[in-house]
Ligand SMILES: Nc1ncnc2c1ncn2[C@@H]1O[C@H](COP(=O)(O)OP(=O)(O)O)[C@@H](O)[C@H]1O
């Protein structure tokens with residue numbers, strides 16, 4: 286959503302420069318980090334409406350909704366694009382000054398020097414001062430591989446659908462792709478007088494040092510009531526040709542911490558779309574495999590949370606969660622010794638204590654992405670459905686069965 290900016294941009298001390306969210310495993314828009322505990326994404330009114338009218342019973346299984354924030358795009362003289370959130374709009378001051386200050390911590394460069402199509406652009410997320418910038422694409426690429434990383438010691442491996450590993454990266458490749466695309470779109474439509482509205486949501490993986498994340502698109506139907514005939518036909522085909530039809534769930538993204546290689550194994554939605562039901566089960570096994578062993582200890586907590594969610598969804602009359610996802614998250618880092626290669630930079634707790642014995646549960650199941658969710662009370666003009674979302678229920682039941690089959694070693 287975009288609104289006109291009256292340039293009352295508030296006190297620069299309150300401005301927040303958004304950073305790319307490095308644990309984005311799926312989606313098509315760019316998820317941004319607002320602070321350590323909060324992510325933000327471009328606002329879609331239907332999603333905002335969902336969060337604002339959310340039934341209390343579902344709050345346990347959704348990210349906490351933290352409101353909306355206005356985001357201003359700022360391009361400097363070198364073409365670097367920054368996304369600056371303006372949480373307060375009480376005092377006037379100079380955006381130029383704020384932008385310079387913020388560039389000392391992070392800024393984004395969209396190098397369009399060698400581009401006619403967006404494919405050849407580089408995005409650089411630099412934590413250094415502005416004077417360190419370069420327009421040289423090779424250098425930009427090198428920085429990109431070292432700066433946008435989970436932390437010093439953990440990188441990611443992206444496998445293609447055949448299990449090949451074409452390149453090693455130090456960031457979630459899908460997230461980076463989304464950031465590049467999003468910045469290209471924003472840059473081409475750049476208008477410094479526009480304010481973009483973003484939704485602020487709890488970062489549901491902030492409590493993990495090495496988050497393992499599975500993004501599952503749930504249900505047997507993905508298109509919203511507002512989809513064009515063309516989009517509807519595309520979505521129906523994707524469902525028919527994937528586990529969406531057979532299982533009511535399909536993998537849209539995944540990252541799994543591999544303790545043996547100290548890397549994340551990453552899979553994207555194209556991998557997920559090609560899976561057969563058996564391939565889907567194998568992928569769940571991979572999600573629970575840390576490189577050394579299968580984490581069977583996670584099956585029971587996952588199943589118990591899925592069952593609790595199932596009983597809540599069964600009671601949600603008229604809700605349809607079209608194209609929403611279920612995130613299953615757990616801590617990949619099992620134990621630390623002083624010699625362990627783990628992310629010092631990512632410790633959320635001053636003691637850098639381990640998850641074991643901490644108050645948060647081992648695994649976490651959350652519903653996300655409600656841009657096409659509808660219900661009877663919706664103020665959007667949609668079809669009114671009766672009863673619960675049977676496609677979603679079908680997906681949850683199959684997930685429960687599949688995880689249970691893993692625990693008994695079928
Ligand atoms: N609240 C959240 N906390 C942590 N990660 C999130 C959260 N919401 C989304 N993500 C991450 O961002 C990705 C895309 O989110 P999603 O809401 O599906 O975006 P889109 O609307 O572009 O599909 C997810 O796959 C997940 O990795």
Ligand SMILES: [Mg+2]
Pocket residue numbers: 311312313608609610654
């Ligand atoms: Mg999504």
